[in-house]
Amino acid sequence: xxxxxxxxxxKDMRQRLRDKSFFLVGIVTPFVLAIIFDLVxxxxxxxxxxxxxxxVDADQSEISGRLYEGVSAIDGEGGVxxxxxxxxxxxxxxxxxxxxxxxxxxxDEQGLDAVIxxxxxxxxxxxxxxxxxPRLRVVADPDRPIQVGIxxxxxxxxxxxxxxxxLAAGAGQQLGxxxxxxxxxxxxxxxxxxxxxxxxxxxxxMLAGMVVMFVFFTVSFGVTTLLSEKETGxxxxxxxxxxxxxxxxxxxxxxxxxxxxxxxxILMVAGAVxxxxxxxxxxxxxxxxxxxxxxxxxxxAVVAGIAKxxxxxxxxxxxxxxxxxxxxxxxxxVASEGILGVLSQLTPHYWFLEGLDSLAGADSGSVVLPHVxxxxxxxxxxxxxxxxxxxxxxxx
Amino acid sequence: MPCSVPSRxxxxxxxxxxxxxxxxxxxxxxxxxxxxxxxxxxxRFDKLQAVDDVxxxxxxxxxxxxxxxxxxxxxxxxxxxxxxxxxxxxxxxVAGTQIKPRSTQGREAIGLVPQDLAIYPDxxxxxxxxxxxxxxxxxxxxxxxxxxxxxxxxxxxxxxKERTSKYSGGMKRRLNIGxxxxxxxxxxxxxxxxxxxxxxxxxxxxxxxxxxxxxxxAVLYTTHYMEEAERLCDRIGIIDSGRVVAEGTTEQLxxxxxxxxxxxxxxTGSVDAAIGHIRDISGVVEASTEDHAIVVMAxxxxxHLPAVINHLVDGGAQVGSIEVTRPDLEAVFLHLTGxxxxx
Ligand SMILES: Nc1ncnc2c1ncn2[C@@H]1O[C@H](COP(=O)(O)OP(=O)(O)OP(=O)(O)O)[C@@H](O)[C@H]1O
Ligand SMILES: [Mg+2]
Numbered sequence: 001x002x003x004x005x006x007x008x009x010x011k012d013m014r015q016r017l018r019d020k021s022f023f024l025v026g027i028v029t030p031f032v033l034a035i036i037f038d039l040v041x042x043x044x045x046x047x048x049x050x051x052x053x054x055x056v057d058a059d060q061s062e063i064s065g066r067l068y069e070g071v072s073a074i075d076g077e078g079g080v081x082x083x084x085x086x087x088x089x090x091x092x093x094x095x096x097x098x099x100x101x102x103x104x105x106x107x108d109e110q111g112l113d114a115v116i117x118x119x120x121x122x123x124x125x126x127x128x129x130x131x132x133x134p135r136l137r138v139v140a141d142p143d144r145p146i147q148v149g150i151x152x153x154x155x156x157x158x159x160x161x162x163x164x165x166x167l168a169a170g171a172g173q174q175l176g177x178x179x180x181x182x183x184x185x186x187x188x189x190x191x192x193x194x195x196x197x198x199x200x201x202x203x204x205x206m207l208a209g210m211v212v213m214f215v216f217f218t219v220s221f222g223v224t225t226l227l228s229e230k231e232t233g234x235x236x237x238x239x240x241x242x243x244x245x246x247x248x249x250x251x252x253x254x255x256x257x258x259x260x261x262x263x264x265x266i267l268m269v270a271g272a273v274x275x276x277x278x279x280x281x282x283x284x285x286x287x288x289x290x291x292x293x294x295x296x297x298x299x300x301a302v303v304a305g306i307a308k309x310x311x312x313x314x315x316x317x318x319x320x321x322x323x324x325x326x327x328x329x330x331x332x333x334v335a336s337e338g339i340l341g342v343l344s345q346l347t348p349h350y351w352f353l354e355g356l357d358s359l360a361g362a363d364s365g366s367v368v369l370p371h372v373x374x375x376x377x378x379x380x381x382x383x384x385x386x387x388x389x390x391x392x393x394x395x396x
Numbered sequence: 397m398p399c400s401v402p403s404r405x406x407x408x409x410x411x412x413x414x415x416x417x418x419x420x421x422x423x424x425x426x427x428x429x430x431x432x433x434x435x436x437x438x439x440r441f442d443k444l445q446a447v448d449d450v451x452x453x454x455x456x457x458x459x460x461x462x463x464x465x466x467x468x469x470x471x472x473x474x475x476x477x478x479x480x481x482x483x484x485x486x487x488x489x490v491a492g493t494q495i496k497p498r499s500t501q502g503r504e505a506i507g508l509v510p511q512d513l514a515i516y517p518d519x520x521x522x523x524x525x526x527x528x529x530x531x532x533x534x535x536x537x538x539x540x541x542x543x544x545x546x547x548x549x550x551x552x553x554x555x556x557k558e559r560t561s562k563y564s565g566g567m568k569r570r571l572n573i574g575x576x577x578x579x580x581x582x583x584x585x586x587x588x589x590x591x592x593x594x595x596x597x598x599x600x601x602x603x604x605x606x607x608x609x610x611x612x613x614a615v616l617y618t619t620h621y622m623e624e625a626e627r628l629c630d631r632i633g634i635i636d637s638g639r640v641v642a643e644g645t646t647e648q649l650x651x652x653x654x655x656x657x658x659x660x661x662x663x664t665g666s667v668d669a670a671i672g673h674i675r676d677i678s679g680v681v682e683a684s685t686e687d688h689a690i691v692v693m694a695x696x697x698x699x700h701l702p703a704v705i706n707h708l709v710d711g712g713a714q715v716g717s718i719e720v721t722r723p724d725l726e727a728v729f730l731h732l733t734g735x736x737x738x739x
Contacts, residue, residue, distance in 0.1 A: 233514035241531040242503035
């Protein structure tokens with residue numbers, strides 16, 4: 001068994017390394033993309049992302065007051081500065097051109113990226129328990145899209161929380177069980193993380209996002225050869241040979257894993273050397289990388305197990321790889337609340353990036369244990385059906 | 397047309413299989429023991445019974461041909477014999493070991509040459525050979541030595557380092573066969589190895605199969621070319637719709653349709669007067685009319701041809717083209733299945 005696994009592994013490795021796509025897709029593309037994104041969105045290997053946001057309470061209700069305090073409290077967290085404006089002094093009510101003008105000039109004068117406006121009637125919307133959903137307005141500086149995105153995601157998260165408790169209260173009212181409306185549940189969780197926060201700088205974060213996205217492509221080359229062996233007819237020979245069928249699967253898994261890990265390590269070392277990325281304690285980083293590559297192999301194996309042809313598999317694998325990457329925050333931060341937040345946390349990308357985020361600047365690699373555990377859990381949950389499916393593909 | 401090849405050193409006995417061996421023949425396994433025994437193989441794909449009770453046995457040094465049209469079930473049958481495919485029921489024994497898809501036992505005894513090319517295009521001929529040699533558990537040294545031998549045999553020694561994607565179709569075919577021979581199997585299974593090969597390469601392939609079988613290897617050869625089956629095979633199983641409808645030496649099979657030649661003469665005008673006279677010619681077994689033609693079955697068609705034509709002309713008919721067919725496997729196939737081997 002071991003000899004057969006080794007033989008097939010060596011053969012496959014030779015084929016893959018001969019095939020330029022490993023270098024192109026596995027290493028060159030993600031690196032180049034990360035550099036481009038970094039140039040577009042921030043200084044190369046540059047400073048931490050700073051966000052300056054303002055908050056205005058135009059409503060002056062009890063609920064808006066609590067929200068206002070909540071937002072103010074983020075000040076100083078993860079590179080965010082919050083400037084507060086008193087809703088009575090100077091800023092007109094929501095929607096009026098006066099108010100708009102004031103906010104805009106405040107953005108210019110104070111060098112703000114965006115201002116969160118709690119509009120008039122916000123508190124009433126919340127307590128009504130039905131009808132119109134409460135909304136926050138974000139007035140933005142169009143020249144600072146990344147920073148604005150962060151402010152918007154803060155606002156989104158807040159509204160989602162409030163909306164959740166509002167609907168719960170509304171439902172309670174209808175059932176006649178509770179007449180006490182709203183916000184008592186909404187102990188606003190204002191702790192959020194985003195790129196350039198306490199952890200990774202923008203450049204490293206971009207690179208990490210690309211690394212974890214492209215490792216899916218890299219490992220897919222290894223797994224998909226199981227299908228191409230059927231197409232080249234060589235599967236018949238493998239099946240006819242005096243080797244255990246599991247040896248074929250094992251070899252394909254190992255090749256994918258090694259290629260994935262290799263590409264990841266090369267990219268992260270390149271990031272450290274060329275982009276001054278500081279990934280944090282190497283033991284933790286290694287554990288995170290090894291676990292993330294494992295989930296990538298498992299997920300791509302499931303696709304290969306379902307697909308009919310190698311070409312079909314590659315297509316679906318590309319969709320899955322890009323889709324999961326977007327959902328998991330490889331491209332841009334994803335809200336951590338709501339359905340999207342839950343879905344996001346089901347992706348390996350999320351755990352990998354969060355893990356790296358907490359590793360950067362950490363004293364010990366052990367901070368990453370929950371992330372590694374989550375990744376391993378995903379790998380096991382996906383890997384078992386993947387193995388079953390792929391075993392069934394071992395036919396002539 | 398008998399199918400015996402003298403170099404093979406054995407003749408077919410009355411039971412169609414076992415025979416005495418001439419001195420000097422390499423005896424690979426115990427005398428009287430077939431090397432391959434497939435018993436009552438069945439395989440169904442959804443609604444299609446691809447293989448329907450196929451049994452066959454092959455002796456060492458014997459070449460067994462599975463002759464049948466496209467979709468007859470040849471590849472499916474040999475996939476079960478080679479242990480690739482699990483039969484719905486039935487057993488396969490090769491060199492005394494039962495072959496099962498989930499077990500590795502007995503696999504060394506079998507060499508498989510798949511119908512479709514089964515080589516890695518991005519590896520060289522040498523790398524392909526070394527890889528499969530290693531899968532069959534050969535040491536690096538043995539593998540290298542055997543790869544050298546095989547490369548000589550298949551005539552690719554001077555292009556061994558080239559990627560096979562750059563080979564011509566015939567070269568790929570030869571490598572495909574070479575990989576099957578690599579580990580010196582006792583049973584070589586060739587699935588239509590000459591499809592898409594020019595006549596010259598095809599002859600070379602047939603010659604090497606003859607040589608291998610002469611060396612004591614059992615060969616299972618599938619084809620839908622009856623000439624190949626007639627030339628190579630000691631025994632032939634005719635397979636159609638998953639069933640072996642007849643089995644035996646070429647002679648035995650042909651004797652099933654009778655030893656008679658078939659003479660077909662196109663005529664215009666009346667043959668009614670002539671046909672009675674033709675039937676009276678001694679040696680003519682049967683005479684009948686087809687549309688615009690008369691068909692005569694006779695023990696020696698050419699010898700009786702002048703007499704037949706005389707009777708036709710005397711009867712007032714005009715004679716067109718004439719065709720004399722000696723009985724062959726094609727005729728056997730037609731006789732047994734009512735359809736032609738190749739459309
Ligand atoms: N994996 C499969 N799934 C479904 N049907 C199959 C499968 N393999 C073969 N068949 C069907 O079984 C029948 C026998 O196929 P098989 O390949 O054994 O024929 P063959 O005699 O080798 O034909 P050919 O001379 O064209 O190679 C065909 O009708 C084929 O379509
Ligand atoms: Mg076939």
